[in-house]
Amino acid sequence: MKIYVPLDSAARALGADQVAEAIAAEAAKRGVDAEIVRNGSRGMVWLEPLVELETPEGRKGFGPLLPSEAGQVFDGDGAKALGLVDELPWMAKQTRLTFARCGIVDPLSLAEYEALGGLSGLRRALGMNGEAIVDEVKLSGLRGRGGAGFPTGIKWDTVRLAHASQKYIVCNADEGDSGTFADRMIMEGDPFTLIEGMAIAGLATGATKGYIYSRSEYPQANAIMRRAIEIMREAGVLGAKVLGEGPAFDMELRVGAGAYVCGEETSLLNSLEGKRGVVRAKPPLPALEGFMGKPTVVNNVLSLATVPVIFEKGAQYYADFGLGRSKGTMPIQIAGNVKYGGLFETAFGMELGTLVNEIAGGTASGRPVKAVQVGGPLGAYLAPEKFGTPFGYEEFDRKEALIGHAGIVVYDDTTDMLGMARFAMEFCAVESCGKCTPCRIGAVRGVETIDRIARGDASAIPLLTDLCETMKDGSLCALGGFTPFPVMSALKQFPEDFATTAKEAAE
Amino acid sequence: MPRDFPQPTADEIETLIHSQLHLEGPLLPIFHLLQESFGHVPETAIQPIADALNITRAEVHGVMSFYHDFRNVPAGRHVVKICRAEACQSMGANALAEETLAKLGLAWHGTTANGNVTVEPVYCLGLCACAPAVMVGETVHGRVDGAKMDAILKEAGA
Numbered sequence: 001m002k003i004y005v006p007l008d009s010a011a012r013a014l015g016a017d018q019v020a021e022a023i024a025a026e027a028a029k030r031g032v033d034a035e036i037v038r039n040g041s042r043g044m045v046w047l048e049p050l051v052e053l054e055t056p057e058g059r060k061g062f063g064p065l066l067p068s069e070a071g072q073v074f075d076g077d078g079a080k081a082l083g084l085v086d087e088l089p090w091m092a093k094q095t096r097l098t099f100a101r102c103g104i105v106d107p108l109s110l111a112e113y114e115a116l117g118g119l120s121g122l123r124r125a126l127g128m129n130g131e132a133i134v135d136e137v138k139l140s141g142l143r144g145r146g147g148a149g150f151p152t153g154i155k156w157d158t159v160r161l162a163h164a165s166q167k168y169i170v171c172n173a174d175e176g177d178s179g180t181f182a183d184r185m186i187m188e189g190d191p192f193t194l195i196e197g198m199a200i201a202g203l204a205t206g207a208t209k210g211y212i213y214s215r216s217e218y219p220q221a222n223a224i225m226r227r228a229i230e231i232m233r234e235a236g237v238l239g240a241k242v243l244g245e246g247p248a249f250d251m252e253l254r255v256g257a258g259a260y261v262c263g264e265e266t267s268l269l270n271s272l273e274g275k276r277g278v279v280r281a282k283p284p285l286p287a288l289e290g291f292m293g294k295p296t297v298v299n300n301v302l303s304l305a306t307v308p309v310i311f312e313k314g315a316q317y318y319a320d321f322g323l324g325r326s327k328g329t330m331p332i333q334i335a336g337n338v339k340y341g342g343l344f345e346t347a348f349g350m351e352l353g354t355l356v357n358e359i360a361g362g363t364a365s366g367r368p369v370k371a372v373q374v375g376g377p378l379g380a381y382l383a384p385e386k387f388g389t390p391f392g393y394e395e396f397d398r399k400e401a402l403i404g405h406a407g408i409v410v411y412d413d414t415t416d417m418l419g420m421a422r423f424a425m426e427f428c429a430v431e432s433c434g435k436c437t438p439c440r441i442g443a444v445r446g447v448e449t450i451d452r453i454a455r456g457d458a459s460a461i462p463l464l465t466d467l468c469e470t471m472k473d474g475s476l477c478a479l480g481g482f483t484p485f486p487v488m489s490a491l492k493q494f495p496e497d498f499a500t501t502a503k504e505a506a507e
Numbered sequence: 508m509p510r511d512f513p514q515p516t517a518d519e520i521e522t523l524i525h526s527q528l529h530l531e532g533p534l535l536p537i538f539h540l541l542q543e544s545f546g547h548v549p550e551t552a553i554q555p556i557a558d559a560l561n562i563t564r565a566e567v568h569g570v571m572s573f574y575h576d577f578r579n580v581p582a583g584r585h586v587v588k589i590c591r592a593e594a595c596q597s598m599g600a601n602a603l604a605e606e607t608l609a610k611l612g613l614a615w616h617g618t619t620a621n622g623n624v625t626v627e628p629v630y631c632l633g634l635c636a637c638a639p640a641v642m643v644g645e646t647v648h649g650r651v652d653g654a655k656m657d658a659i660l661k662e663a664g665a
């Protein structure tokens with residue numbers, strides 16, 4: 001019998017290793033020949049460790065499983081039996097394109113990868129020229145999943161058209177936003193898809209070398225990713241000739257060192273070159289002068305990992321999902337104080353309230369939702385009055401919010417929004433690269449100003465508003481420029497948390 | 508696993524530095540390798556790095572000090588990283604961190620008197636759907652409450 005026990009970090013953080021041991025022991029005790037596969041996560045973190053048993057009807061789930069409950073898997077029934085995993089509402093409601101294989105395959109089995117459509121996108125791209133590949137990406141409507149939402153095809157075209165002796169594909173895997181973990185899940189659960197996407201980007205642009213810039217907080221993702229690169233190289237997918245017939249493409253993984261700002265693409269490039277991770281002024285665009293001064297594609301993990309399915313199924317197939325200019329699907333990460341947290345991939349357009357109240361099931365604490373923060377530490381807080389907003393780039397923009405890397409963090413009504421605003425400023429101060437004054441000094445002043453408000457000084461509120469304006473206008477990158485989003489959204493929507501006398505001032 | 512790190516010799520430092528020089532942009536990989544081997548980036552490595560990369564000592568220091576990860580003295584045998592970022596805060600990470608530090612009588616980055624445990628803040632471990640999250644070495648823990656934290660600290664020998 002074949003049993004799946006996830007190796008995903010979230011599953012392991014909830015005891016998956018102990019469960020795997022208990023299952024092996026139970027198999028030995030019963031004299032059953034059991035093959036235990038360590039897969040990625042299906043994304044239902046509240047059910048982790050989610051163990052699956054392969055049956056003729058499909059994969060049956062058991063979770064959240066304790067080591068003492070291992071027997072249920074062998075009995076095929078018990079209190080933690082969930083039935084067919086694909087039929088669980090959380091799974092059935094999704095459209096899994098980027099995450100089609102995550103949680104299903106053995107992450108390092110190239111045979112399983114290919115059996116479920118892997119490498120067919122790259123094979124198709126090999127038969128196309130660079131321009132045709134770029135056109136396909138443009139047609140898909142794919143926009144950068146790292147935050148800014150820039151059209152991926154246009155970025156690739158700039159690099160393709162640049163003349164240079166060397167070009168690079170750099171994957172931004174510095175997933176630093178709180179509330180996000182989709183990059184980690186792909187790297188742990190389906191690493192080949194990222195490699196395939198990078199290879200296609202190489203074919204499109206003429207880049208022969210790729211780097212994944214990951215983070216030191218993700219040791220397991222890095223180990224799996226490194227192994228996956230070796231396997232792809234041994235199999236001849238990567239190397240002097242892509243899949244034995246194309247041009248050269250090879251890659252390596254690099255690890256950052258705990259600086260949030262290194263997720264910003266130019267800071268990342270400096271870091272990769274071995275410099276301080278200071279943000280570079282643009283222009284020049286990295287697409288023209290990037291890594292080592294050469295034309296460089298910098299794309300998020302999810303952007304690149306979505307490319308293979310676009311080539312496998314066709315750009316139009318992908319573009320037919322979504323809403324307005326937000327085409328395709330988004331792997332949404334639901335986190336914080338939620339009943340059902342995890343990864344939920346769906347076409348753009350689902351209302352925020354549906355995600356929070358139905359998909360996430362409201363708060364874990366059972367208390368009312370006070371606010372959600374979407375898009376990481378630089379994203380706005382949204383009060384329930386804004387829950388009608390459909391999940392899309394422009395739709396959020398119109399609400400002075402952003403979807404960023406699509407992490408949703410839910411807070412219950414015990415949350416002190418002044419404290420959250422203070423944290424946003426504190427975080428900016430800690431992580432600022434130091435290049436511009438409004439960010440470096442402004443964030444420190446921001447903390448002080450919020451402390452004054454907390455002491456009941458309502459006159460500090462206009463100061464905070466002014467400071468936010470200065471940071472917005474005078475910062476080189478979005479760390480200083482967007483920190484005002486969480487701060488001002490907290491102040492505007494929850495004036496009661498900014499001292500009792502503060503209400504009139506904020507309005 | 509507890510690790511007690513050897514005192515690096517000049518030869519060892521040279522060898523490690525030179526093993527990375529074929530890379531494009533070798534400085535961060537060099538720092539990582541030294542820290543993995545010795546628990547910190549030894550002061551005695553700064554000049555050899557500067558020589559190998561043809562940059563100044565000040566530049567080497569400048570890069571090293573930019574990044575939160577690199578240490579110039581070794582940490583305790585176990586580094587307990589407590590996530591302070593927003594999703595973990597929504598599930599009580601602030602209180603957990605405060606209690607933990609108070610119990611150990613430490614401030615952030617402090618090390619217990621027996622040298623076993625250093626406590627550090629971290630901003631997101633990608634475990635935001637099972638917050639609050641803690642990482643000890645490379646071992647991750649989710650939904651950490653007071654009792655779980657006690658067990659973690661006990662195992663680490665705090």
Ligand SMILES: Cc1cc2nc3c(=O)[nH]c(=O)nc-3n(C[C@H](O)[C@H](O)[C@H](O)COP(=O)(O)O)c2cc1C
Pocket residue numbers: 143144145146147148149150152172173174175176177260261262263264265266298299300301303304477478479
């Ligand atoms: C402070 C800061 C942090 C960022 N962090 C990340 C990150 O962790 N991952 C990421 O892909 N993009 C991050 N970005 C956005 C990148 O600068 C860049 O837009 C992105 O990597 C481009 O890839 P995409 O077009 O595929 O989204 C960050 C930006 C800023 C200003």
Ligand code: SF4
Pocket residue numbers: 261279431432433434435436437439440475476477478479480481
């Ligand atoms: S806004 Fe902050 S992080 Fe961004 S470039 Fe300026 S100082 Fe650096």
Ligand code: FES
Pocket residue numbers: 177178179180590591592593594595596630631632633634635638639640
């Ligand atoms: S916010 Fe703590 S793990 Fe992400």
